Amino acid sequence: MIYLNGNFMPIEEARIPVLDRGFIFGDGVYEVIPVYSRKPFRLIEHLQRLQHSLDGIRLQNPHSDDEWRSLLEQVVAENENDDQSLYLHVTRGVAKRDHAFPKGVAPTVFIMSNPLLTPPRELLATGAAAITANDNRWLRCDIKAISLLPNVLLRQMAIDAGAMETVLLREGFMTEGAASNIFVVRNDILLAPPKNHLMLPGITYDVVLELADAYQIPYEVREISEYEVRTAQEILLTSSTKEIMPITRLDGKPVGDGKPGAMFEQLYRLYQDYKLTVMRG
Numbered sequence: 001m002i003y004l005n006g007n008f009m010p011i012e013e014a015r016i017p018v019l020d021r022g023f024i025f026g027d028g029v030y031e032v033i034p035v036y037s038r039k040p041f042r043l044i045e046h047l048q049r050l051q052h053s054l055d056g057i058r059l060q061n062p063h064s065d066d067e068w069r070s071l072l073e074q075v076v077a078e079n080e081n082d083d084q085s086l087y088l089h090v091t092r093g094v095a096k097r098d099h100a101f102p103k104g105v106a107p108t109v110f111i112m113s114n115p116l117l118t119p120p121r122e123l124l125a126t127g128a129a130a131i132t133a134n135d136n137r138w139l140r141c142d143i144k145a146i147s148l149l150p151n152v153l154l155r156q157m158a159i160d161a162g163a164m165e166t167v168l169l170r171e172g173f174m175t176e177g178a179a180s181n182i183f184v185v186r187n188d189i190l191l192a193p194p195k196n197h198l199m200l201p202g203i204t205y206d207v208v209l210e211l212a213d214a215y216q217i218p219y220e221v222r223e224i225s226e227y228e229v230r231t232a233q234e235i236l237l238t239s240s241t242k243e244i245m246p247i248t249r250l251d252g253k254p255v256g257d258g259k260p261g262a263m264f265e266q267l268y269r270l271y272q273d274y275k276l277t278v279m280r281g
């Protein structure tokens, strides 16, 4: 069952008018929230980022946090898997096609759930391949906008090259992945790019830095040059659905010794333990 504008229904029955501004302009924002054992993970943080995205596109939040929580819980309850990936989407609604904001139009609110497919152990054991590309997106990548055409094209470049993700470079510095945040390890120090308008402030990114703080893992938040990426000891990818993954090949060359490294192993373990603690709590 999905949720659409006040109603729960099977996805096959859900319909959106063609004049929805999400369809016409990509005028909307979204969130993806992982659910473990039927509990949304880091829900408050996801709702805060949703508010940031809505503020960024000047769209009023259609729901209070309590309302969101209740709607999301209902969608989770309606779906059979214990681990789920919640997708939440708000557009500026249905109006005659005109770039200017329409007046008096209700936003479209859509929530669906899919099974959460975290990376299998075999993939974590070898690590994934990535390519690099020029970050040709706009300058408000901190907004989780549904207009994802650049991200779609950049991710497909990776798939066409037999890789999983595209690591984005802007003016000589690494920003993030096409649909993930990227960390680099050098001299046993975890390096994270600073959160700014050039990247999405990842919820998983924050968890990783909190874990680094809590367990005295040395880290620096600073700009990471293309050279530092290409000569990294380890490269790590994070996202809500992929959690933490090692990137062991970049542009066809091994990263470090080409195997998942000690930083990945430690952070992966800490992340899994943290998840269990939160779920029990």
Ligand code: PMP
Pocket (backbone or CB within 6 Å): 032, 151, 176, 177, 178, 179, 180, 181, 199, 200, 201, 202, 203, 204, 205, 238, 239, 240, 241
């Ligand atoms: N950057 C981009 C462009 C993304 O699409 C995602 C995945 N939503 C991320 C980073 C990772 O963010 P999170 O950890 O909140 O899933």
